[in-house]
Amino acid sequence: MQKVSDAMRCTIAFVSKPVLQLVPMLDFSRQYAPLRQEILDAITQVCDSQTFILGPRVAAFEMAAAAACSTSFAVGCGSGTDALWLALAAAGIGDSTRGSRAIGEGDTVVTTPFTFFATASSILHAGARVVFADIDPRTFNLSPESVDAVLRTGAEGDVKAILPVHLYGQCADFDGFRALQSGRPELLLVEDAAQAFGASWNGVPAGSLGAAAAFSFYPTKNLAAFGEAGLVTTSDAALAERARSLRSHGMTRRYYHDEVGWNSRLDAIQAAVLEVKLRYLPEGNQQRRERAARYDQLFQGAGLVASASGATVKEGLVLPWTDPRGSHVFHQYVIRAPRRDALREYLAAHKVGSEIYYPVPLHLQAALKDLGYKAGDFPHAEAAAAEVLALPIYPELRDDEQQTVVETIRQFYA
Numbered sequence: 001m002q003k004v005s006d007a008m009r010c011t012i013a014f015v016s017k018p019v020l021q022l023v024p025m026l027d028f029s030r031q032y033a034p035l036r037q038e039i040l041d042a043i044t045q046v047c048d049s050q051t052f053i054l055g056p057r058v059a060a061f062e063m064a065a066a067a068a069c070s071t072s073f074a075v076g077c078g079s080g081t082d083a084l085w086l087a088l089a090a091a092g093i094g095d096s097t098r099g100s101r102a103i104g105e106g107d108t109v110v111t112t113p114f115t116f117f118a119t120a121s122s123i124l125h126a127g128a129r130v131v132f133a134d135i136d137p138r139t140f141n142l143s144p145e146s147v148d149a150v151l152r153t154g155a156e157g158d159v160k161a162i163l164p165v166h167l168y169g170q171c172a173d174f175d176g177f178r179a180l181q182s183g184r185p186e187l188l189l190v191e192d193a194a195q196a197f198g199a200s201w202n203g204v205p206a207g208s209l210g211a212a213a214a215f216s217f218y219p220t221k222n223l224a225a226f227g228e229a230g231l232v233t234t235s236d237a238a239l240a241e242r243a244r245s246l247r248s249h250g251m252t253r254r255y256y257h258d259e260v261g262w263n264s265r266l267d268a269i270q271a272a273v274l275e276v277k278l279r280y281l282p283e284g285n286q287q288r289r290e291r292a293a294r295y296d297q298l299f300q301g302a303g304l305v306a307s308a309s310g311a312t313v314k315e316g317l318v319l320p321w322t323d324p325r326g327s328h329v330f331h332q333y334v335i336r337a338p339r340r341d342a343l344r345e346y347l348a349a350h351k352v353g354s355e356i357y358y359p360v361p362l363h364l365q366a367a368l369k370d371l372g373y374k375a376g377d378f379p380h381a382e383a384a385a386a387e388v389l390a391l392p393i394y395p396e397l398r399d400d401e402q403q404t405v406v407e408t409i410r411q412f413y414a
Contacts, residue, residue, distance in 0.1 A: 023392050023401045025353025026220060030396035031284075035276060042272035053265050061271040064278055065215075065231055068198070069207030073240035075232040076266030077247045080194045080216020083230030084122035084163075086264065087190050087212040090232070090243035093161050094128030107160035110150055111192075112142040113361040113373075114381040115165045119192050120362050122214075123163065130371060131159070132363050134378040138321040140167050140334070140388070143380075144176025151180065161188040166196035166206050168357070168390075169222065169288075169331035170322065174201045174209045190214070193233075195331040197223040198285040202325050207233040212243075217274055222288070222331050223281050229270040287395035288330040291402065292320065295333055295391065298406040304413060313338045313387050317409075332357060333393040338413075340389050346412045352405055355390045 032039070046057055058076050066074035077083050088094060094106050106128045111119055113132040123130045133146035142164045151159060162180070164172035174189070181187050191213035193199075196206040207213040217229040232243045245252050250261035296319055299305050306316035318336035322328045334357065337343050347354045361381040363373035375382065391405055 021353050022351035023353055023404050025355055025390075025392050026394055027396065028219065030394070031224075035280070038276050039273055042276050043269055046268045046272050049268070052268050055268050057268040057275070058266050058271040061266075061275040061278070062231075064275055066233060068278060068281075069205045069213070069233045071208045071213075071233040072235040073233065073237065075234075075240055075243040075247065076271060077230045077232065077243075078264035078266065079228040080214060080218060080230040081118040081122055082247070082262070082264040083214035083216065083232050084118060084192060084194075085125050085262075086243045086246055087214045087232045087234075088122060088126040088128065088161070088163075089246055090234075090239045091161070091188055091190060091212055093188065093190075094123070094126035108158060109161045109163050109190075110142075110147050110159055111163040112165050112167075112381070113363040113378050114140060114358065114384055115167060115192070115362065116194070116358065117362065117365065117367075118194075119163065119165055120368060128160065130368070132371075132373065132378060132381075134380045135384065136173070137380045137384065139170055139172070139323060140384055141165065141170065141172040144173050144180060147177070148180055151184075159187065161190055163190050163192055165192040165194075166199055168320070168334050169196050169199055169329035171196060171199050171201040171206055171209070171326040173323070173325075174204075175325065194218075195221065196329060197221070198281055199329045200327040208235065211236060212239055217270070222285060222329055223274065223277055225270045226273050227270060229266055229274065230264075231266075284395040285329040288393060289328065291393050291395070291397055292328070292330045292333050294399070294402055295319075295393070295406070298402060299335075299409075302406055302410045304406075304410060312336075313340075318387075330393055332390040334388050334390045336384070336387040337389045337409075340387050343409065343412050344389060347405075347408060350408050352408050353392050356388060357390050358388075359385055361385050 062074040062076050077086055108129045108131050109123045110131045110133055112135055114135050120130050133150050134143055136143045147162055162177055164177060166172055177189055189210035191210045193206040193213045194216035197215055199206040201209055212232055212234040215231040217223055217225040234240050246261035247264045250257045250259040252258055299317060299319060304317045306318050313336045320334055344354050362368055363377055
């Protein structure tokens with residue numbers, strides 16, 4: 001076999017080595033390093049116990065998570081998407097046989113078009129009908145006023161539930177949504193809290209604001225597993241019992257199936273990791289808030305911010321707005337930016353991480369074309385999709401890295 005020259009080795013090494021970002025969008029290693037031994041000890045305990053699916057470690061995490069969310073019950077499951085489906089199905093929304101109806105049929109659930117796809121797909125998988133309403137342009141969350149307009153028209157049939165999303169870590173306006181329940185006792189509020197563990201509204205934790213809530217512990221989340229994991233929270237004993245049955249093929253007794261469920265059981269290793277991380281989450285969320293405040297100061301100091309009340313991106317960057325009734329946990333720090341796509345390319349060229357959450361609103365996604373929506377139906381959501389840019393934010397982000405992010409953006413606009 002021909003020998004590889006030293007020069008060729010250098011070339012191969014150079015090509016194989018990943019390009020390091022000057023400021024990464026996220027760095028898992030920084031959170032893992034100080035918790036490494038504690039996490040490994042917890043995983044070792046699971047391995048020694050030989051109980052890998054559900055069991056005492058899952059029950060312990062469920063109890064700790066329920067306490068953190070001020071709910072009576074928590075039900076661990078396989079992912080945040082499954083948590084959404086379980087919350088809806090256990091609440092009696094749609095058809096629990098998981099997607100047995102076509103698009104446009106079944107119970108109606110109103111939600112936002114500006115969110116991750118799972119919000120809508122979980123409604124469809126529950127056998128319900130998706131109806132969208134526009135967002136509040138300040139918070140990016142589902143607008144109660146827009147939902148009210150849907151309810152008043154009556155054109156969308158009998159609405160069974162509203163599914164607000166606590167986008168980017170900020171709770172949706174639950175004062176407004178509770179007002180919509182007035183005179184409609186059958187109308188359910190179910191929270192998509194996938195990005196908001198630790199957030200609150202008027203001092204009430206996300207997860208306990210509605211009849212049920214769904215959380216995701218995808219590795220990028222504030223409370224993050226080492227793989228896929230999710231959770232349903234509720235204070236309704238019957239709803240919790242049904243969610244537990246549905247996550248295990250509709251079983252309440254082993255091998256006795258009361259209905260058609262699904263296999264979505266939380267594994268004990270993920271629960272062990274999450275139980276360790278949950279103890280440090282309040283501190284981490286506070287550090288995120290501090291990082292967000294520092295970004296605000298740096299952008300203001302750089303003269304990049306649209307200063308007028310209600311300003312648009314035509315006048316400069318629009319920084320995140322926090323509703324004073326809530327406590328934001330800044331899963332993402334999202335700005336509105338002039339020439340957003342060109343700015344993102346410039347940041348990437350200068351090795352500064354960024355991301356777009358989300359570039360295409362759900363009502364314009366090809367998979368949901370049968371819902372019958374068109375461009376222009378939800379102008380606030382469509383404007384957000386064209387302007388939002390998420391910047392690096394996590395508890396371990398350094399001051400100098402934030403300065404680099406802001407300075408790079410200043411250079412772009414200069």
